Amino acid sequence: MQVHGGSIALAQLRIGFDNFCYVIYCATQKKAAIVDPGFDATKALAFLSAHELTLLYIILTHYHSDHTADAQRVRSTVPAAKVVCSKEDGQRLSLRPDIEVSQGSALNVGTVHLEFFLTPGHTPGGICILVDKKALLTGDTLFIGDCGRTDLPGGDLSHMFHSLHDILMRLPDDVIVYPGHDYGETPFDTLGNQKRTNKTLQAKTLKEFSMIP
Numbered sequence: 001m002q003v004h005g006g007s008i009a010l011a012q013l014r015i016g017f018d019n020f021c022y023v024i025y026c027a028t029q030k031k032a033a034i035v036d037p038g039f040d041a042t043k044a045l046a047f048l049s050a051h052e053l054t055l056l057y058i059i060l061t062h063y064h065s066d067h068t069a070d071a072q073r074v075r076s077t078v079p080a081a082k083v084v085c086s087k088e089d090g091q092r093l094s095l096r097p098d099i100e101v102s103q104g105s106a107l108n109v110g111t112v113h114l115e116f117f118l119t120p121g122h123t124p125g126g127i128c129i130l131v132d133k134k135a136l137l138t139g140d141t142l143f144i145g146d147c148g149r150t151d152l153p154g155g156d157l158s159h160m161f162h163s164l165h166d167i168l169m170r171l172p173d174d175v176i177v178y179p180g181h182d183y184g185e186t187p188f189d190t191l192g193n194q195k196r197t198n199k200t201l202q203a204k205t206l207k208e209f210s211m212i213p
């Protein structure tokens with residue numbers, strides 16, 4: 001488990017072989033959000049208990065079951081917590097979201113500010129979450145060294161290119177990318193380093209992007 005103290009209050013929790021679940025928390029007000037409980041929220045729930053955190057939000061970056069399967073258990077455990085998802089992917093969930101977010105939506109977890117970006121491509125309503133303008137949780141949109149698949153149902157190559165190049169690439173280089181899977185050489189990296197090394201961010205045109213193996 002990777003826990004960032006100081007200005008980024010974020011726990012990166014490995015679920016199974018390569019999924020990442022995150023707990024965003026405000027240490028001052030003891031509030032928290034779980035991002036992508038995955039198929040086993042045991043670690044995330046234990047983290048909340050260990051740090052005496054009140055769960056406000058269960059945020060789902062997209063509807064795929066490896067990110068969402070245990071969300072219902074979390075909601076049953078903490079009935080006051082609100083399920084947060086995009087409208088597009090919320091329609092594909094087995095549970096009903098309480099809050100639908102879109103491009104530019106914002107929420108607060110205590111003193112921690114969350115800004116949402118709608119980044120379709122892997123799914124029609126994938127979202128990324130910018131935490132205090134310092135950490136970017138990218139779900140299956142951007143991985144370290146790669147991006148999410150676009151050949152699954154609802155995936156779209158041109159939407160992914162737009163999401164990566166017109167939305168995520170415009171964020172500052174010192175933002176740290178926290179992906180939904182541990183597919184890269186490191187579990188997280190600066191966006192600036194990814195801009196320089198990630199093949200999917202280096203393609204200049206949709207045609208170049210489409211030819212990446």
Ligand SMILES: [Fe+2]
Binds near residue numbers: 062064122
């Ligand atoms: Fe996915």
